[in-house]
Structures are given as C-alpha cells and as structure tokens.
Amino acid sequence: MTVNFAFVWPAIAAAFLASLVEAVEALTIVLAVAIVRGWRPAGLGVAAGLIVLALIVVALGPLLDHVPLHLLQLVIGVLLLLFGMRWLRKAILRAAGIIPLHDEATAFANETAELREQARRNDARLDWIATLTTFKAVLLEGLEVVFIVIALGSGRGMLLPASIGALAACLAVAAVGLIVHRPLARVPENTLKFSVGVMLSAFGVFWTGEGLGVAWPGADLAIVAIAAMFLVVSGAAIVLARRPQTRALS
Amino acid sequence: MMILLRELAGLFVDDGALALAILAVVGLSGTAAMLMPEVSLAAGAILLFGCLAALFSSAACTGRR
Numbered sequence: 001m002t003v004n005f006a007f008v009w010p011a012i013a014a015a016f017l018a019s020l021v022e023a024v025e026a027l028t029i030v031l032a033v034a035i036v037r038g039w040r041p042a043g044l045g046v047a048a049g050l051i052v053l054a055l056i057v058v059a060l061g062p063l064l065d066h067v068p069l070h071l072l073q074l075v076i077g078v079l080l081l082l083f084g085m086r087w088l089r090k091a092i093l094r095a096a097g098i099i100p101l102h103d104e105a106t107a108f109a110n111e112t113a114e115l116r117e118q119a120r121r122n123d124a125r126l127d128w129i130a131t132l133t134t135f136k137a138v139l140l141e142g143l144e145v146v147f148i149v150i151a152l153g154s155g156r157g158m159l160l161p162a163s164i165g166a167l168a169a170c171l172a173v174a175a176v177g178l179i180v181h182r183p184l185a186r187v188p189e190n191t192l193k194f195s196v197g198v199m200l201s202a203f204g205v206f207w208t209g210e211g212l213g214v215a216w217p218g219a220d221l222a223i224v225a226i227a228a229m230f231l232v233v234s235g236a237a238i239v240l241a242r243r244p245q246t247r248a249l250s
Numbered sequence: 251m252m253i254l255l256r257e258l259a260g261l262f263v264d265d266g267a268l269a270l271a272i273l274a275v276v277g278l279s280g281t282a283a284m285l286m287p288e289v290s291l292a293a294g295a296i297l298l299f300g301c302l303a304a305l306f307s308s309a310a311c312t313g314r315r
Contacts, residue, residue: 078276081301085301086261086265212280237305
C-alpha cells in the first residue's frame with residue numbers, strides 16, 4: 001500500500017485537531033482530580049487508562065492487516081460518518097446558539113465540586129473514586145483518539161502520520177497543562193470540533209464510497225471537494241437553525 | 251462497565267434519527283452500487299448528497315424545535 005501525499009497532511013491535521021479537543025477534555029478532568037485529591041490518584045488513573053489503551057491497540061492493531069481493504073474502508077467509513085456527523089451536528093447547534101458551548105472552566109468547576117461533595121460524604125473511598133474518574137476520562141477520550149487515528153490512517157497506510165498528529169496534540173496539551181495547572185478554557189473548542197467534523201465527515205463519505213466501489217472523480221482529491229460541500233451545507237444549517245430564535249428575540 | 255459501554259455507543263450515536271438516516275443513505279447507496287456497478291458514481295452521489303441532506307435536516311429540525 002503506497003502513501004498518497006494528497007492524504008498525508010489532511011490526515012495529520014485532522015488527527016492533530018481532533019486529538020487536541022479530546023486531550024483538552026481529558027486534561028480538565030485530570031486537573032480537577034489532581035487539585036482536589038492530589039497527583040497520586042490522578043496519576044494512577046491516567047497510567048491505568050494509558051495501559052488499557054495500549055493493550056487495546058496492541059491486541060486489535062494487527063487484526064487490521066487481516067481485514068480485506070474494501071470491507072475495512074466500508075466499516076471505517078460508516079463509523080467515521082456516524083462519528084464525524086455527530087460532531088458536526090453538535091458544532092452546528094452550538095454555533096447557532098441552540099445548545100450551550102462546551103466550557104472547560106465550567107466543566108472543571110463541576111468536576112471539582114462533585115469530588116469535594118464525595119469527599120465530604122465518604123473520604124476513605126475517595127482515592128479510588130478519583131483514580132476511577134481519571135481512568136475513565138483517559139480511557140474514553142483516548143479511545144476516541146485511537147478510533148480517529150485508525151479511521152484516518154488504516155485505509156491508505158497512513159497510520160504513522162495520523163499517529164504522529166495525534167501524539168503531538170496529546171503531548172502539547174499535557175505539556176501546557178502541566179505548566180499552567182489550569183483547564184485550557186481558551187482553546188476554541190467548537191471551532192475545532194466544527195473543522196474536524198467537516199474533515200471526518202468528508203473522509204467518512206470518501207471511505208464508504210471506496211468500500212462500495214465508487215470511482216470518485218479526481219480520485220483522492222475528491223475529498224477536498226466533499227469537505228467543501230460539507231462546509232457550505234453546515235454553514236447554511238447554522239444560519240437556518242439560528243433564524244427562528246432571532247425572530248423570536250426581535 | 252455498563253457506563254463505559256453506554257458512553258462508547260454514545261461516541262457514534264447521539265441523535266438516533268441522524269444515525270438511522272446515515273445508515274439508510276449508506277444502504278441505499280450500497281444497493282445502487284450493486285444494481286448499477288457500471289455507474290458507480292450514482293452510488294457516490296446518493297451517498298454524498300444523502301449525507302448532506304441528513305445533516306442539514308437534522309440540524310435545521312433541531313433548531314426549529
């Protein structure tokens with residue numbers, strides 16, 4: 001399988017941006033636990049989450065080589081469509097003001113308040129709860145990162161570039177988080193989710209089509225045109241979804 | 251464990267209607283690809299425009315509600 005350079009940079013960018021969003025969300029929870037309960041239980045949960053993730057990758061990774069390419073493209077494509085369009089829909093609704101924007105500062109405040117309340121009720125069990133909380137956060141957000149890397153990388157032999165993009169994002173967020181010791185509330189999360197949603201949905205349509213035997217015009221470059229269409233339609237959906245509220249306000 | 255599994259499913263399905271619409275579009279596109287293998291672009295067009303329509307209507311309908 002040869003690496004196509006028309007795909008490499010979009011795949012790295014999509015993996016980097018998507019992983020950035022996931023890493024920021026995980027960091028918020030890890031910081032909340034570390035501040036309320038200390039770095040030991042938080043670190044234990046993070047380490048356990050990373051070990052389980054590594055085991056999942058090691059166990060499932062080699063299986064990908066045994067799946068026929070068209071079937072792999074179809075399955076990954078459909079999952080990418082479900083995953084990417086879910087992100088895109090949410091980003092559209094947030095941009096239109098239908099649902100509130102995800103606020104890391106609020107998420108951090110909620111998480112610390114919940115942990116403090118649990119500490120008040122039952123202090124002895126709290127280290128376990130704190131460890132489990134960070135474990136779950138790292139595992140769930142990490143699984144999303146693993147899925148994105150596999151989805152973007154496995155269809156065209158680009159697992160390495162996609163992994164590099166994802167790893168760079170996770171390391172960058174971890175480094176900034178360790179330095180500032182605060183949730184990264186200034187990251188424009190909805191804009192990132194919107195951009196990544198467009199890219200993942202475009203990859204999803206492309207892979208699904210390839211899996212079904214569609215010969216896209218322009219071959220790999222068709223993905224740029226598909227992404228442009230998703231961008232236009234999403235922009236129109238934001239305008240249309242916003243209109244009734246604006247009317248009600250006026 | 252159940253919470254983990256539920257959250258895992260939630261990664262792919264948030265709005266059930268949108269997920270169903272996507273699967274229906276993929277099914278329709280697959281049928282077109284099987285029935286007209288020589289015009290594979292028709293299946294691609296169904297897939298692309300079907301997904302765009304599903305996304306647009308899902309977001310617009312939620313906005314209007």
